[in-house]
Structure formats: structure tokens, C-alpha cells
Amino acid sequence: MIENTVPMEKPKVVEPTLFELSSPGRSGVTFPQPDVPVASLPKSLLRKELPLPELAEVDVIRHYMHLSKFNYSVDGGFYPLGSCTMKYNPKINEDIARLPGFAFTHPLQPIESVQGNMALLYTMQEWLKEISGFKAVTLQPSAGAQGELTGVLIMRAYHQSRGDTKRIKMLIPDSAHGTNPASSGMIGLQIVQIPSDKHGNVDLAALKAECDDTVVGLMLTNPNTLGLFDEHLEEVVKTIHACGGLVYGDGANLNALLGVLRPGDAGIDLMHFNLHKTFSTPHGGGGPGSGPVGVTASLADFLPAPIVDIVDEGDDDIPPLYGFINPPKTIGRVKSFHGHFGVILRAFTYIAMHGPEGLRQISEYAVLNANYLLARLRSTYNVPYDRICMHEFVAEGMVEGSDVRALDIAKRLMDYDFHPPTNYFPMIVHEALMIEPTETENKDTLDAFAEALIKIAAEAKTNPELLHEAPHKTPFGRMDEVKAARELVLCCWLPEDYASS
Amino acid sequence: MTYIPHSPKERDAMLATIGVKNLEDLFKDIPAKHRFPDLDLPPALTEMEAAAELAGYADANETTQSFVSFLGAGAYNHYIPAAIDHILRRGEFYTAYTPYQPEISQGTLQAIFEYQSMMTLLTGMEVSNASHYDGATAVAEAANMAYAQFRGKRTRMVISPTVNPQYRETLRTYTQGMGLTLAGDDTRANLDGGPETIEKLIDENTALVIVQYPDYFGRIYDYTRLADAVHAAGALFCVTANPTALAILKTPGEMGADIVVGEGQPLGIPLSFGGPYLGFFTTQKKYIHKMAGRLVGETVDNRGQRAFVLTLTAREQHIKRERATSNICSNQGLLALASAVYLSLLGQTGFRQVAELCYHKAHYAAEQISKLKGYHLCFDTPFFHEFSVCCPKPVAEINAHLLEHGILGGYDLGQDYPALKDHMLIAVTEMNTREEIDLLVEILEEVSHD
Numbered sequence: 001m002i003e004n005t006v007p008m009e010k011p012k013v014v015e016p017t018l019f020e021l022s023s024p025g026r027s028g029v030t031f032p033q034p035d036v037p038v039a040s041l042p043k044s045l046l047r048k049e050l051p052l053p054e055l056a057e058v059d060v061i062r063h064y065m066h067l068s069k070f071n072y073s074v075d076g077g078f079y080p081l082g083s084c085t086m087k088y089n090p091k092i093n094e095d096i097a098r099l100p101g102f103a104f105t106h107p108l109q110p111i112e113s114v115q116g117n118m119a120l121l122y123t124m125q126e127w128l129k130e131i132s133g134f135k136a137v138t139l140q141p142s143a144g145a146q147g148e149l150t151g152v153l154i155m156r157a158y159h160q161s162r163g164d165t166k167r168i169k170m171l172i173p174d175s176a177h178g179t180n181p182a183s184s185g186m187i188g189l190q191i192v193q194i195p196s197d198k199h200g201n202v203d204l205a206a207l208k209a210e211c212d213d214t215v216v217g218l219m220l221t222n223p224n225t226l227g228l229f230d231e232h233l234e235e236v237v238k239t240i241h242a243c244g245g246l247v248y249g250d251g252a253n254l255n256a257l258l259g260v261l262r263p264g265d266a267g268i269d270l271m272h273f274n275l276h277k278t279f280s281t282p283h284g285g286g287g288p289g290s291g292p293v294g295v296t297a298s299l300a301d302f303l304p305a306p307i308v309d310i311v312d313e314g315d316d317d318i319p320p321l322y323g324f325i326n327p328p329k330t331i332g333r334v335k336s337f338h339g340h341f342g343v344i345l346r347a348f349t350y351i352a353m354h355g356p357e358g359l360r361q362i363s364e365y366a367v368l369n370a371n372y373l374l375a376r377l378r379s380t381y382n383v384p385y386d387r388i389c390m391h392e393f394v395a396e397g398m399v400e401g402s403d404v405r406a407l408d409i410a411k412r413l414m415d416y417d418f419h420p421p422t423n424y425f426p427m428i429v430h431e432a433l434m435i436e437p438t439e440t441e442n443k444d445t446l447d448a449f450a451e452a453l454i455k456i457a458a459e460a461k462t463n464p465e466l467l468h469e470a471p472h473k474t475p476f477g478r479m480d481e482v483k484a485a486r487e488l489v490l491c492c493w494l495p496e497d498y499a500s501s
Numbered sequence: 502m503t504y505i506p507h508s509p510k511e512r513d514a515m516l517a518t519i520g521v522k523n524l525e526d527l528f529k530d531i532p533a534k535h536r537f538p539d540l541d542l543p544p545a546l547t548e549m550e551a552a553a554e555l556a557g558y559a560d561a562n563e564t565t566q567s568f569v570s571f572l573g574a575g576a577y578n579h580y581i582p583a584a585i586d587h588i589l590r591r592g593e594f595y596t597a598y599t600p601y602q603p604e605i606s607q608g609t610l611q612a613i614f615e616y617q618s619m620m621t622l623l624t625g626m627e628v629s630n631a632s633h634y635d636g637a638t639a640v641a642e643a644a645n646m647a648y649a650q651f652r653g654k655r656t657r658m659v660i661s662p663t664v665n666p667q668y669r670e671t672l673r674t675y676t677q678g679m680g681l682t683l684a685g686d687d688t689r690a691n692l693d694g695g696p697e698t699i700e701k702l703i704d705e706n707t708a709l710v711i712v713q714y715p716d717y718f719g720r721i722y723d724y725t726r727l728a729d730a731v732h733a734a735g736a737l738f739c740v741t742a743n744p745t746a747l748a749i750l751k752t753p754g755e756m757g758a759d760i761v762v763g764e765g766q767p768l769g770i771p772l773s774f775g776g777p778y779l780g781f782f783t784t785q786k787k788y789i790h791k792m793a794g795r796l797v798g799e800t801v802d803n804r805g806q807r808a809f810v811l812t813l814t815a816r817e818q819h820i821k822r823e824r825a826t827s828n829i830c831s832n833q834g835l836l837a838l839a840s841a842v843y844l845s846l847l848g849q850t851g852f853r854q855v856a857e858l859c860y861h862k863a864h865y866a867a868e869q870i871s872k873l874k875g876y877h878l879c880f881d882t883p884f885f886h887e888f889s890v891c892c893p894k895p896v897a898e899i900n901a902h903l904l905e906h907g908i909l910g911g912y913d914l915g916q917d918y919p920a921l922k923d924h925m926l927i928a929v930t931e932m933n934t935r936e937e938i939d940l941l942v943e944i945l946e947e948v949s950h951d
Contacts, residue, residue, distance in 0.1 A: 097773070106565055259538070484810045
């Protein structure tokens with residue numbers, strides 16, 4: 001190691017790592033002694049050491065308890081993260097997913113021993129079809145992005161099956177999530193970006209200019225990431241279909257459309273669902289999600305294998321037998337086994353408890369809450385595409401006469417005990433603050449949030465430093481992100497420490 | 502019931518602030534002919550009714566608790582210490598989003614940092630991302646990474662036929678449209694040849710070679726020589742490993758692997774009919790810029806406190822869009838947390854104990870079964886906790902009989918490998934008692950007489 005001439009002050013450790021807490025000889029859990037003869041281990045194939053931390057159960061519990069207190073969460077407060085649908089996660093869902101009858105089933109059990117799971121998966125496919133207006137559904141994709149990959153593979157396979165092999169262009173609006181171009185890029189498609197018009201819709205003229213016989217399709221988020229429903233949806237769909245392309249719906253914003261519009265009815269050809277957004281399954285600090293895909297009848301044969309179907313109708317006395325079937329022109333499997341079953345269980349419970357009227361209310365109140373916040377904030381923050389929004393809207397995080405940026409406003413919101421909105425997305429809005437309140441927040445919370453943002457705008461003029469240096473009241477302050485990227489300390493030890501140990 | 506908290510009075514006040522008369526007025530942009538469809542779904546249930554309804558579905562299943570299980574083939578029945586779920590049930594963890602705001606996400610960030618540390622230790626690699634969806638997609642992402650590493654100039658990937666069939670199938674799906682050749686992905690190939698058969702498939706156009714450790718049939722090979730051959734051709738070497746086996750076995754890193762991935766389910770994650778599980782992904786630091794997924798690094802905050810942030814995010818889809826290596830966004834964050842809690846509770850002693858129990862019990866079972874008339878072990882290579890048995894009858898028939906005796910038998914390998922008709926893949930873990938193994942042996946013997 002090189003000695004620094006100026007001694008660096010060692011950072012203060014707020015919570016030690018598991019490795020720093022470790023003390024040799026401690027153990028959190030032990031296992032029974034072998035009840036069978038001990039076999040000899042293959043000596044030449046054994047590892048030398050395994051320096052995992054050694055801790056008692058109480059050490060582990062307290063460590064994670066301490067860590068948990070540093071997290072902001074939906075259970076702890078308002079989380080208006082645009083595009084992420086951070087709604088309340090009902091507790092019953094968690095209990096259902098842990099029922100032993102579900103949690104202790106092996107994915108490869110004989111099909112007759114898991115008919116409960118199979119019936120549930122089949123019903124979920126049926127429900128998602130009814131909610132979306134599609135004719136077939138796969139529950140296999142793990143998350144929205146994997147649903148997109150599944151979707152673009154289906155689109156490609158569809159064209160190829162018709163001998164239509166020159167289609168290589170995917171049209172993607174400039175307001176799209178980054179996953180859209182990334183998913184298309186993964187299978188080697190060319191991405192053509194379509195601009196938005198001044199009302200936040202897809203620019204029809206630009207779209208038409210790109211439409212030819214090399215178009216695979218369009219990936220359309222509707223409502224889009226500005227929170228606006230495209231006013232020309234029918235014409236957009238007609239334009240794409242006229243050139244032989246398919247319209248992929250990014251279901252990230254389905255929370256605005258439950259019982260309001262079935263994307264399949266509107267001519268969308270296929271779409272993924274985000275069960276972890278629309279159907280209340282928790283985000284888990286990054287995942288797991290679940291990204292089922294719905295398709296029209298003409299795309300059903302291309303779905304990933306397998307899907308659940310009734311393989312024997314049964315009769316008055318014998319219940320139907322559910323089994324797995326492979327769609328005839330399947331793109332193949334996109335993951336192991338049958339999808340994120342534990343996540344699907346939670347979403348299933350949520351749909352069962354809402355029924356048709358409840359689902360419509362979700363979207364009505366999600367849209368009500370967003371428009372209410374928009375009404376309260378538009379005189380303080382500029383909203384560039386200002387019309388009745390759907391479940392979210394995008395404001396500019398700037399205050400006239402002040403140099404504060406969206407980032408400063410976001411960080412200052414933490415001092416008022418709110419999670420900030422998504423910032424700097426979509427990229428077509430300058431200093432974007434993307435606000436999605438969801439339907440599970442009451443008027444008091446929305447009022448308090450609006451008042452905090454209004455107060456912050458005043459602070460931006462009188463005391464901008466307060467914002468530049470925010471947050472102040474959180475357990476941690478702003479981070480040195482450059483140091484993290486430059487030094488790349490990604491483990492509790494440096495690789496060379498491990499090599500020399 | 503719904504979770505909407507508005508009173509009618511509050512709703513009306515909000516509508517008035519917006520300047521519309523009713524909720525319908527907010528939806529005028531929706532094409533009128535399709536607006537507000539009637540959904541043909543069952544009527545809403547209360548929580549009490551939903552709990553009963555869902556319990557009905559659950560009760561219609563047999564489970565690894567109500568039955569004795571010898572099923573593995575990619576998902577394993579291990580003991581999950583009680584403390585894990587108590588941590589996972591903290592709303593601060595499971596109802597948080599991806600830690601994009603580090604000032605209020607240090608819990609998740611430090612937990613991921615510790616997860617990365619333990620995974621690299623386990624695999625013998627230098628860096629770990631914060632997860633893929635499962636083992637299958639982690640393998641597919643390794644192929645993506647190798648493709649990107651060679652900027653698409655090497656177009657051949659070699660994968661051993663003894664990699665889990667579902668992983669190979671997923672890889673085939675993921676690589677459609679990339680213009681790749683997949684070599685070795687042939688279930689009619691010689692399955693008894695070991696790593697040498699793979700060596701022959703490597704050429705100058707090979708970007709990546711993928712093997713499984715222990716392989717799909719539970720066999721343990723030292724891949725050091727194969728790794729050398731891969732590197733001599735200038736290609737990358739990926740090992741998909743069972744993490745429980747790594748508690749006692751030589752690390753793939755020690756053998757020369759460049760990428761070590763795998764299914765993290767054995768690390769404290771419930772079987773849950775196949776998901777959600779955990780794809781772990783570790784590699785060497787020099788490949789970090791082509792690695793997909795999230796990465797947490799250490800830093801300091803402006804108060805001089807040690808802290809953690811998502812780093813090198815410019816690799817990811819939300820910034821790099823179509824030029825990103827992968828489209829991954831949501832990952833398996835909560836399952837990564839589960840595995841980190843699992844490893845920290847077990848520590849090196851408990852984790853080794855689990856691996857050794859699996860090994861001893863599997864070897865006891867294999868020995869007892871091999872003594873039965875009509876049954877024999879297919880391979881004589883050392884194995885970990887899974888082995889394949891050649892049976893005197895079709896596996897489906899044997900399993901139906903086992904099921905009648907409360908046993909979930911092994912996986913029918915004939916489904917994936919035509920040459921392995923009547924072959925059963927049996928997994929034994931610390932959960933299986935000697936009595937259970939003896940019962941399995943007894944019934945297997947009984948079936949052979951029928």
C-alpha cells in the first residue's frame with residue numbers, strides 16, 4: 001500500500017458489515033449429526049477455506065434490523081416514484097404466498113400432485129386475458145423487461161413464420177422506458193426513435209415516415225411516460241398495421257387502465273403486465289417482479305413453453321385435469337420452470353379481492369390522485385405537457401429565479417419525510433420530476449406532499465443552499481458517487497486480500 | 502374490498518379542485534367505444550373469503566412437507582432457518598424500491614454489498630452483480646456478456662449437454678437473432694465423456710464455453726484442464742454452479758473460470774413451485790463493464806460516513822438503452838437478501854455441515870439403491886448430492902407407485918435425454934432422514950418385483 005502524505009480521515013462506520021461483526025466460533029444455526037455412514041469426500045476436489053462470517057442468530061437479526069431502519073419504504077411513507085406504481089402491498093398477499101401448500105411444492109412434482117397450483121395458474125391466465133382483452137397469456141416471464149424480450153421474440157417469430165424476413169426495424173417513441181430499446185437490441189433489431197409531438201403524443205407524421213415493409217413493430221407505452229393517453233391511439237395502431245407491423249404495448253402503466261380500456265380491444269397485438277406494479281406485489285428492494293405477456297389469437301402459437309391448459313375436461317364427478325402444453329410454434333422457454341409463482345399468488349389474491357368494480361376503482365382513484373396533485377402543483381412547477389393526465393404526470397424540477405435543480409428538490413423532499421419522485425426521466429422533459437401517487441394514498445397525504453413541494457419552491461428562492469446540500473434530516477447525506485466509481489470497492493475485502501489470506 | 506382510502510366527501514373535494522364533475526370526466530381521452538368495458542370476473546371477495554379460497558387451492562396440492570421428496574433437477578429441498586423470513590417480512594426491505602436514492606436506501610445497499618461479498622467468496626470470483634432472475638437466465642446473460650466482450654466478432658458458444666436442459670433451452674431462446682452457433686447442445690451426445698468431449702468443440706471463433714458444476718447428473722469434475730484449453734483458444738469460461746456444493750468443493754475460480762453463475766434457490770429460498778428464485782452472477786473485475794445487472798460500491802457521504810451506492814450505472818438499460826448488454830431492470834433483490842441472511846446465519850460451519858450432510862446421505866442412498874436387483878448407478882464419476890439411476894421400469898411408472906407411498910420420486914431423465922430412458926435423477930439433501938431413504942429403497946425394490 002502507498003502511504004498517503006496527508007492522512008485521510010477514516011470514514012465513520014454507522015453499521016459494521018457482517019464480516020466486521022464476525023467472531024470465529026459463533027454460529028447462528030446448527031444441523032443434526034449424520035444419521036448415515038459418513039462417506040469419504042473426494043479430496044482433490046475440495047476447497048481450501050470458506051471464510052464466511054460467523055455470527056449468532058441474535059447478531060444477524062440485529063444487524064438486519066439496524067439496516068432496515070436506514071430504508072424508506074411504502075410501509076413507512078409516501079413513495080410517489082413515477083413509472084414504478086409504488087402502491088400499498090396488502091399483508092394478506094404475503095400470508096397467502098407462504099401457505100405451506102404453495103411454498104413447499106416442487107416445480108417438477110407429478111402434475112396430479114399439484115392440481116391446486118395448476119388450477120390457480122390457469123385461472124390467472126383467464127383473468128389476465130379478461131382484464132386485457134387478449135386471447136392467450138403466458139405467466140412465465142420474470143419481470144417487465146423479460147416480458148418485453150418475450151414480446152419482441154414473438155413479434156420476430158411471427159414475421160419469420162410468414163416468410164417475412166426483411167423486417168428489422170423496431171419503432172420506439174422517445175418517451176419510452178430504456179428497457180424497450182434494450183430488449184429489442186438484445187435480439188439484434190435496429191431501433192428507430194420516434195419523436196413526441198407538442199401534446200405529448202406520438203408524432204404521427206414522423207411515425208408514418210418510418211413505416212415500411214422493414215418494420216417489425218412499434219413498442220408503445222400508453223399511457224406514455226408523461227402520464228398521457230395518446231390521443232391518436234387508433235390512428236397509430238392503424239398506421240403500424242397498415243405496413244404489416246405489430247403493436248407491442250408496454251404494460252408498465254396499466255394501473256391507469258383497469259376496467260377503463262382493454263388494450264386488446266384497442267388493437268394492441270401483445271403486451272406485458274407488471275404484476276409488481278399494477279397488481280400490488282411488493283418491489284422487494286429491486287425485485288422479484290413478474291411480467292406475464294398477453295397476445296392476440298394470431299400470436300398465441302408463439303408463446304413461451306409451457307403454458308397451463310385443461311388436458312382432460314372431466315365430468316360432473318371428476319374435476320378437470322390441468323397440465324402443461326407447448327404452443328406449436330413456441331419461441332421456447334425464457335426461464336426455468338413456470339414463472340414467479342410466489343409473485344403470481346399475491347397478484348391473484350389481489351384480483352380476487354377486487355372483482356370487476358374494484359379493479360375499475362383502482363384506476364379511477366389512481367387517476368384522481370394524480371390529477372389532484374397536478375392541480376395543486378401546476379402554479380408552482382411548470383408542467384410542459386399540461387392536460388388531464390392519467391395515473392402520473394411530469395413537472396419540471398426548476399424554480400424561477402433560483403439555480404436549484406430537480407435533484408436538489410428531490411433530495412430536499414426527503415427532509416419532509418417523502419420519497420422523491422422519479423427524476424430525470426422521461427428524457428424529453430427538462431429536469432423532470434415524474435410523480436405517480438397511486439390510488440392507495442389519501443387526500444391528507446397528497447396535501448402534505450403538495451405543501452412540502454410548494455414550501456421547497458419558496459426555499460429555493462430564499463435559501464438555495466439548503467436544497468443544494470439536502471437532505472439534512474436523513475441518516476445519511478449525499479454520496480460521493482465519483483469515489484465509488486473510481487475506486488470500485490465492491491466487496492468487504494479487496495481481491496488481493498483474499499488471495500493473500 | 503379495495504385499498505382505496507378516500508371518503509366520498511374527500512373524493513368530491515378533489516374532483517372540485519381538479520375542476521371536473523365526476524371520475525368519468527377524467528377518462529375522455531380513452532376511445533369511447535372501448536371505454537369502461539364490463540369485465541367478466543368473479544365478484545370481489547373480502548379478506549376473510551379470499552384467505553379461505555386460496556387455502557382451498559393450497560390444500561389441493563401435495564407438498565415436500567406432506568410427502569418425502571427426492572426431487573431436485575435444479576430446485577432443492579433444504580432447511581430454511583426461521584430467522585430469514587422474519588427479516589424478509591420487514592416492510593422496510595420488501596416494500597422498498599430499487600435503491601436509487603442512497604440517502605434513504607442504505608439498508609438495501611449495504612445488504613447487497615454484503616451479498617456481493619459472500620457470493621464472490623463462494624465462487625472464487627472478484628465481483629458479483631445483485632442478481633438475475635434464476636440460474637437459467639444467468640447462463641443466458643453470461644452468453645450476452647461474452648458476446649459483448651468480443652464485440653460480436655466471435656459467434657460460437659459451446660455448452661455442455663450436461664448443463665440443465667432448461668438452462669440450455671433458455672439460452673437458445675435468448676440467443677435467437679444474435680446470429681450465434683451453439684455447439685455441444687445435443688442430448689444425443691456422449692454423456693459419459695467428461696470435460697474432454699467439450700474440449701474438442703472449442704475453436705478460434707468460440708466466445709464462451711459453459712459447463713455445470715456439479716453437472717446436471719450430479720457429477721463433480723475438475724475443470725482446470727478444460728479452462729486452460731478454453732483460454733488457449735482465447736475464449737471465456739463460464740461455470741454454472743450449485744452454491745451448496747461450493748460450501749465444500751474447489752471453487753470454479755480456482756479452476757480458472759471467468760464467469761461463475763448459478764441458481765441461488767438452495768440458499769434459503771422456498772421451492773414455491775419454481776419461483777421466484779435467484780440467479781447469481783459473478784466474474785472477474787476486468788469484465789465488469791460488460792457485466793449486466795446492478796452493482797453496489799462503497800463510498801462516503803458528505804458527513805464522512807461510510808456508505809454504499811449503485812455504481813457503474815452507465816452500463817444499464819435506463820442510461821445506455823439499446824447499447825446495454827442486457828435489458829434487466831427488476832431483479833431478485835429480496836431473494837438476494839434471503840440468501841445473504843441464510844449464509845450469515847449458517848456461517849462457514851453450518852454451511853459446510855449442510856453440504857456434507859447432503860453428500861453423505863446421497864452416497865448412502867446411492868449405495869443402497871445400487872444393491873437392488875435391476876437398479877444400477879449410470880456413472881462412476883464422483884457426485885455431490887444427486888445421482889442418476891438406471892431403473893428396471895419406466896420412471897413414470899415407478900414414480901406413480903412411490904407417490905402412493907407418500908414419496909415424490911426422482912426426475913425422469915428420459916424426458917430430456919433419449920438415451921436415458923428409464924433413468925431417474927435422485928436428489929438427497931439434509932432434509933432426508935435415514936428412515937426416509939430406507940423407505941425409498943424398500944419401495945423401489947417392491948416396484949421392481951411388480
